[in-house]
Amino acid sequence: MTRPKSNQRNPYKGSPPRPWLRLRLLGENGLIRELQLLADTGNPYPLINSSANMARFKQGFSPDIETNFGRMKGGWIRVAIPGLDFGGRVLGYASDAIVASAMRSHSGFEGLIGLPLLRKGEYGGNARWFWLRPPGRT
Amino acid sequence: MRKKMNSTADQNQVAFRKMKAMIDGTYPKGRFLAMERGQIVADAPSFDELATRVRSQGKNPKEMLIVQAGVEYTETGIILAQDGSR
Numbered sequence: 001m002t003r004p005k006s007n008q009r010n011p012y013k014g015s016p017p018r019p020w021l022r023l024r025l026l027g028e029n030g031l032i033r034e035l036q037l038l039a040d041t042g043n044p045y046p047l048i049n050s051s052a053n054m055a056r057f058k059q060g061f062s063p064d065i066e067t068n069f070g071r072m073k074g075g076w077i078r079v080a081i082p083g084l085d086f087g088g089r090v091l092g093y094a095s096d097a098i099v100a101s102a103m104r105s106h107s108g109f110e111g112l113i114g115l116p117l118l119r120k121g122e123y124g125g126n127a128r129w130f131w132l133r134p135p136g137r138t
Numbered sequence: 139m140r141k142k143m144n145s146t147a148d149q150n151q152v153a154f155r156k157m158k159a160m161i162d163g164t165y166p167k168g169r170f171l172a173m174e175r176g177q178i179v180a181d182a183p184s185f186d187e188l189a190t191r192v193r194s195q196g197k198n199p200k201e202m203l204i205v206q207a208g209v210e211y212t213e214t215g216i217i218l219a220q221d222g223s224r
Contacts (some may be wrong), residue, residue, distance in 0.1 A: 042218040059189070060172070060204035061147055063154060063211040074211075076185065076204055089185055098217060112217075 007133035008083030012125075014038075014106030019130030021113050023047070025057045026078040026087070033057070034082075035110040038102045039123070039130060043114030047077065047092040050110060054094035062091050069097040079117075084132055086120045149176050150203035155213070167208030174202050 010020055019039040024032050033056075035049060045065070054075050062074035072093035080087040102109040121132045153176030154161075161171065165181060170188040172180045174197065182188035189199040205211065 040217075044212075044215065048217075058200060059185075060199045060202055061150065062204060063213075064151055065212060066214045068216050072215075 006083050006085055007121075007131055008081065009129050009131040011128055012130060014109070016105065018105045018109070019125055020106075020109060021130070021132055022082050023113055023117075024080045024082065025049075025053060026080060027057045031057075036106075036108045037111050037113040038105065038109045039118065039132075040112045041115055041118060041123070043112050044116070045072070045093050045112075045114045046090040046116040047079065047114065048072065048095055048098050048112040049092060050099045051094040051096050053110070054092060058092070059089065065093065067095070067098075069095050069101070071095075072098070081117070081120065081132065084121045084134055086117075090117065146175055146201070147203070150174070152176070154203055154205060154211075161205070161207050165207035167206075169207040170204060171207060172199060172202040172204050 008021055012019055020036055021039050022034055023037055024034045026032055033053065051073065054073060057077050058075035059078065060076045062076055064074050065072045072095045075092050075094065076089050077092035078089045099111050102112060118132065121134050122136055123132045125131065150173045154173060165171065170182050170185050171178050172188055172192050179195065180188055180191040182191055185204070188204065192199040192202060
């Protein structure tokens with residue numbers, strides 16, 4: 001059986017071990033920032049990141065959301081997911097409290113990637129790895 | 139006590155919630171709209187075209203609230219996987 005050419009596979013990391021993915025924020029004048037994001041399939045928001053990243057990459061405001069972490073500030077952000085050949089503009093949210101919570105699992109995590117972005121491909125995992133690959137034909 | 143509205147961004151958020159039904163009944167689903175000072179200042183079929191129209195007015199889309207007609211934007215949510223009960 002052949003594996004798809006493009007995908008993103010990462011070993012769980014942190015304490016407790018968490019699934020995660022790399023995602024690139026795309027700004028003006030070729031500005032790119034790659035983030036490591038905790039993959040949260042129960043999170044209904046595409047992307048939650050820091051207020052600093054949001055201020056730097058936001059292309060417009062979007063409606064805010066009140067959450068159990070307080071208010072998340074909404075904005076439109078252009079992103080790309082390495083290994084998935086996905087790029088586009090998504091609704092992102094800024095919450096430094098959620099970023100701090102993710103960093104308690106691993107200091108490298110800079111936010112969450114949620115189900116709306118994970119559904120752009122097929123996500124899965126085993127005992128060691130979490131992956132995201134391009135959607136199948138189903 | 140009533141919270142004071144402290145920015146144009148807040149003003150746009152409140153105006154959008156009030157205008158949501160009108161927006162959904164007026165514009166085709168998926169249409170992009172830009173709001174400034176509580177008013178719709180431009181609309182277009184795509185984000186990029188909207189940004190172009192806003193810039194042609196001498197304005198900056200980064201400072202505007204941008205929404206899509208017919209799309210639900212929840213006002214509240216729970217982040218299940220994280221501990222927010224601090």
